[in-house]
Amino acid sequence: MNQHSYLVGLIAPGAEFSVSSELHRREAERHHLRYLCRHLDCQRDFGRLLDYCRIFGFSGLGVTASADHPVEALDGLSGAAARTGTVTAVVYGADGRTTGHDTGMEAFTAAFTRNLPGVALSRVVQVGATGAGVSVAHALAERGVEHLTLVDTDPARASALAEAVNRHAVHRPARAHPAEVLEHHLKQADGLVNALPPAAESDRLTQVLTESLRSDLWICDLDHRPGSLAPAARALGCTVLHGGTILVHATARNFQLVTGQQAHTSHMLGDFADLTAEPAAHS
The missing domain is CATH 3.40.50.10860 (Leucine Dehydrogenase, chain A, domain 1)
Known part of the structure; x- marks a missing residue:
């Protein structure tokens, strides 16, 4: 029944x-x-x-x-x-x-396919290595991202996530990098994933992300609340996947x-x- x-x-x-x-x-x-x-x-x-x-x-x-x-x-x-x-x-x-x-992996993949079809996946920067960001990093590797740069307020978390992703990906795409070189990697990136939690310690990285936006960069912002990175990205003409x-x-x-x-x-x-x-x- x-x-x-x-x-x-x-x-x-x-x-x-x-x-x-x-x-x-x-x-x-x-x-x-x-x-x-x-x-x-x-x-x-x-x-x-x-x-x-x-x-x-x-x-x-x-x-x-x-x-x-x-x-x-x-x-x-x-x-x-x-x-x-x-x-x-x-x-x-x-x-x-x-x-x-x-x-999270399946949800991200479905939303990504729906909103960001055909975007370049050579170099992707993900900022944030906790919460939903863990699932998203694995999903990005599964989608074929060639170089996945992981940055977090805690470098050890980024390194642990990179190791976990690479254990399941044949081409081992993930690399952890310190926050000090985030701006450099964003200049070379095709896409950006913002997986930062809403915490004061993330404010500096969020500022770097906002200042580094450019119109040819696709954006995935996991934060679905008002005041997230998405509105600023859309205003520049970026293709955006919203956390909602x-x-x-x-x-x-x-x-x-x-x-x-x-x-x-x-x-x-x-x-x-x-x-x-x-x-x-x-x-």
């Missing part, structure tokens, strides 16, 4: 929860499903949280990529999650076993994992635009 009712937990900051839960709800309505999202405490012990959610009948969980949760607490991992060590979705099986998935598009594709994949039904990403992109529009747009 087909299931028509789902209880899903979302581990995410308040603002992101509001958008993600509404995206889930609207898509569920289009599929005529009962779909209830609950905001979960990301500070709780992850293993214990998984047990509680199993007891209370949760179908799955969505996890923000910035959350630090040990994958060892899960019963199994998808191929992508095992590769990146990142879990952004958890699905409960009929037997209560938990499988962790990294939807990636969020929509990740949410669509989470929805599919939980329900087994294909999400309508075109409708969800419209939902995202509606949910994040300025109040004047609704007047």
Whole structure:
């Protein structure tokens, strides 16, 4: 018998929860499903949280990529999650076993294909080596980027991510570089990925990124909030992949994992635009 009712937990900051839960709800309505999202405490012990959610009948969980949760607490991992060590979705099986998935690689690839078809992939600079940036770096290598420059506020994080990416890529494209040479590498780059977290320590790198924009540079900005790098890039005429598009594709994949039904990403992109529009747009 087909299931028509789902209880899903979302581990995410308040603002992101509001958008993600509404995206889930609207898509569920289009599929005529009962779909209830609950905001979960990301500070709780992850293993214990998984047990509680199993007891209370949760179908799955969505996890923000910035959350630090040990994958060892899960019963199994998808191929992508095992590769990146990142879990952004958890699905409960009929037997209560938990499988962790990294939807970030697939979401980035789908959004990239949709918004940046045919762009040059010889030299790409990615700034930020944590959270969703981990999945994106692996996805870029899989897409055939020849030279992937990784820069982070913590050089050790960039080096660790470069090593992890190169373990799975035959041509070993990733190299970690210190922040001091970021401007030099941006001058030679075809594309830029901004995966910096919204933290004060990132302000200097964000300033370098803004000052280094040029019209022939394609941009992927994982930050979907107002004030991100994307508006300045668009003003210069850059081809831009906005973080909101990636969020929509990740949410669509989470929805599919939980329900087994294909999400309508075109409708969800419209939902995202509606949910994040300025109040004047609704007047």
